[in-house]
Amino acid sequence: MIEIKNLQANVNTDEGPIEILKGISLSIQPGEVHAIMGPNGSGKSTLSYVLAGREDYGVTGGSVSMNGEDLLALEPEERAAAGLFLAFQYPVEIPGVNMSTFLKTSINSIRKQRGEDELDALSLLKLMKTKCKELGISDDMMKRAVNVGFSGGEKKRNEVLQMALLEPKFCVLDETDSGLDIDALKIVADGVNALRDPKRSFLIITHYQRLLDYIKPDVVHVLAGGKIVKTGGPELAQELEKQGYAEIIEAVA
Amino acid sequence: MSAFPVPLDGQDLPTSKQEEWKYTNLARALSPELSNKRPMVSEEVFIHRSCGGNGGQVEDILWEGFEGQHQQPRLAIILEEGAELTVIERHRGAGAYWKNMVTDVTVGPNAKLHHIRIVEDSAEAVQTNMARVTIARDGVYDCFSMNAGGAMTRHQIHAVLRGPNITCSLNGVNLLKGSQHADTTILMEHQAPHCVSNQFYRSLLDDQSRGVFQGKVHVHREAQKTDGYQLSNALLLSPSAEMDTKPELEIYADDVKCSHGATTGPLDEEPLFCLRSRGLSADAARLLLIQAFVNEVLEKIPNKDAREEVRGKAEEWLTTRLK
Numbered sequence: 076m077i078e079i080k081n082l083q084a085n086v087n088t089d090e091g092p093i094e095i096l097k098g099i100s101l102s103i104q105p106g107e108v109h110a111i112m113g114p115n116g117s118g119k120s121t122l123s124y125v126l127a128g129r130e131d132y133g134v135t136g137g138s139v140s141m142n143g144e145d146l147l148a149l150e151p152e153e154r155a156a157a158g159l160f161l162a163f164q165y166p167v168e169i170p171g172v173n174m175s176t177f178l179k180t181s182i183n184s185i186r187k188q189r190g191e192d193e194l195d196a197l198s199l200l201k202l203m204k205t206k207c208k209e210l211g212i213s214d215d216m217m218k219r220a221v222n223v224g225f226s227g228g229e230k231k232r233n234e235v236l237q238m239a240l241l242e243p244k245f246c247v248l249d250e251t252d253s254g255l256d257i258d259a260l261k262i263v264a265d266g267v268n269a270l271r272d273p274k275r276s277f278l279i280i281t282h283y284q285r286l287l288d289y290i291k292p293d294v295v296h297v298l299a300g301g302k303i304v305k306t307g308g309p310e311l312a313q314e315l316e317k318q319g320y321a322e323i324i325e326a327v328a
Numbered sequence: 329m330s331a332f333p334v335p336l337d338g339q340d341l342p343t344s345k346q347e348e349w350k351y352t353n354l355a356r357a358l359s360p361e362l363s364n365k366r367p368m369v370s371e372e373v374f375i376h377r378s379c380g381g382n383g384g385q386v387e388d389i390l391w392e393g394f395e396g397q398h399q400q401p402r403l404a405i406i407l408e409e410g411a412e413l414t415v416i417e418r419h420r421g422a423g424a425y426w427k428n429m430v431t432d433v434t435v436g437p438n439a440k441l442h443h444i445r446i447v448e449d450s451a452e453a454v455q456t457n458m459a460r461v462t463i464a465r466d467g468v469y470d471c472f473s474m475n476a477g478g479a480m481t482r483h484q485i486h487a488v489l490r491g492p493n494i495t496c497s498l499n500g501v502n503l504l505k506g507s508q509h510a511d512t513t514i515l516m517e518h519q520a521p522h523c524v525s526n527q528f529y530r531s532l533l534d535d536q537s538r539g540v541f542q543g544k545v546h547v548h549r550e551a552q553k554t555d556g557y558q559l560s561n562a563l564l565l566s567p568s569a570e571m572d573t574k575p576e577l578e579i580y581a582d583d584v585k586c587s588h589g590a591t592t593g594p595l596d597e598e599p600l601f602c603l604r605s606r607g608l609s610a611d612a613a614r615l616l617l618i619q620a621f622v623n624e625v626l627e628k629i630p631n632k633d634a635r636e637e638v639r640g641k642a643e644e645w646l647t648t649r650l651k
């Protein structure tokens with residue numbers, strides 16, 4: 076179970092820290108899918124970075140635990156080994172590091188931290204081939220540098236590929252649907268659905284109801300101004316799509 | 329920059345008042361014993377290939393430096409029309425010495441010279457190397473320098489592209505630590521139309537080391553359709569390391585494509601975080617990114633064996649640096 080309690084965080088800038096998250100609480104049971112929607116700048120990506128442990132964000136209060144473990148006490152790589160996965164809103168380019176080296180190193184680093192045997196080259200190759208095929212990613216792409224020259228949609232698919240390969244327990248997807256065409260959206264959603272499992276939890280950040288048609292959420296939260304202002308079932312997403320955020324945010328304010 | 333520098337001698341070292349020596353203080357690097365010492369009679373290697381030399385041929389030359397010596401080696405390479413050759417030039421030595429070298433390269437019409445320099449001079453050595461390169465029409469000259477040795481090294485290249493359709497590519501990697509100082513100063517002179525020139529240098533700078541890259545592309549009025557490119561990227565592995573870059577374009581023709589770029593700084597945080605979020609330790613992530621940074625420039629080495637050799641050396645350098 077994922078438990079976020081009264082999480083407060085700053086982003087550190089050259090002009091000093093700015094408070095972004097102003098007390099976020101939510102708990103996700105194993106097997107559940109939660110969606111977070113909210114206006115631009117409300118702190119959705121900040122929440123995802125804080126969960127993943129980016130160093131330019133400072134936690135000023137609250138706690139996050141994953142299956143009883145204090146997530147905030149761990150280094151980013153330890154969080155990954157513990158089962159956290161963040162699909163980035165803006166996947167970064169890594170010139171000079173090719174996809175297959177990146178994926179292999181990443182899989183084996185996590186296995187090693189978990190005390191599992193590293194996979195040999197052949198098993199890795201097989202594994203990557205299968206997952207690429209499922210996600211409609213060409214083998215050619217494995218020879219290219221990570222995200223360099225990838226289209227927007229290819230970058231997002233690549234995030235889902237990494238997620239599928241690393242078999243996390245808690246997946247945070249930050250606008251993985253943005254920039255996808257309709258077919259790619261379906262492929263990505265199928266990829267996510269294939270990973271749904273009674274032991275795995277998802278936090279899906281999105282602006283669009285469309286993704287939630289494919290990936291049915293159990294709970295929908297509205298984040299505004301660094302706080303969760305409303306929580307409901309899947310119908311909340313539909314309501315938002317019709318009315319926009321203004322009404323809901325005003326209603327609670 | 330003067331077309332040909334005055335030969336150096338102990339009484340008349342260049343100073344920082346001379347523009348092209350702005351960042352490199354030779355007098356300070358040389359002990360008075362060395363700078364005033366009469367040069368020992370040094371070896372000269374002369375390579376001459378008439379037409380049709382096969383491309384697979386490799387000349388492997390070792391230049392050794394000897395404690396307390398002022399050496400003036402000379403390497404002269406002449407490739408006649410259509411010849412092709414790979415020259416691997418190695419620098420090693422022991423103790424404090426001054427290797428003051430001249431390299432004269434003449435690439436004939438349609439000839440190709442692949443030049444690989446592996447500089448591993450001793451930690452107390454000074455190497456100044458003036459390379460004068462002239463290339464005739466349809467010729468190819470590519471030079472890759474791996475620079476990991478010496479207290480101070482200076483590689484100055486003056487390449488003159490005399491005829492049309494020449495490709496001249498000058499690349500290198502600097503692996504510097506301690507108080508090492510490495511200076512690459514290039515004058516790429518396009519005298520004829522339709523030529524391509526590239527400069528691509530990457531530097532890893534640790535401790536208090538210092539790198540200098542001054543690259544000038546000079547495009548003469550006749551040299552229309554010139555394609556000139558210059559890039560220097562330096563990665564600072566320590567806060568006290570320093571890189572000075574001065575890319576310059578001097579263009580007198582109106583139909584050319586020239587660009588230059590330079591970056592200096594520590595590793596980017598974003599890729600580092602991305603790798604860590606995928607399970608790599610901070611050290612492993614850093615190593616992978618630095619290897620990638622180096623490997624991209626090693627791709628420029630045309631000879632596979634030499635490329636692997638340099639890759640091995642770079643790898644070794646890195647693993648001892650990053651533990």
Ligand SMILES: Nc1ncnc2c1ncn2[C@@H]1O[C@H](COP(=O)(O)OP(=O)(O)OP(=O)(O)O)[C@@H](O)[C@H]1O
Pocket residue numbers: 086087088093095113114115116117118119120121122164
């Ligand atoms: N490095 C930074 N410097 C200054 N402000 C920042 C920085 N990082 C984030 N912010 C601010 O924090 C707020 C929250 O940003 P965040 O990226 O979390 O929003 P978001 O909800 O993900 O928005 P979007 O829907 O556009 O992706 C924004 O107002 C943003 O400008």
Ligand SMILES: [Mg+2]
Pocket residue numbers: 119120121164249250
């Ligand atoms: Mg965002």
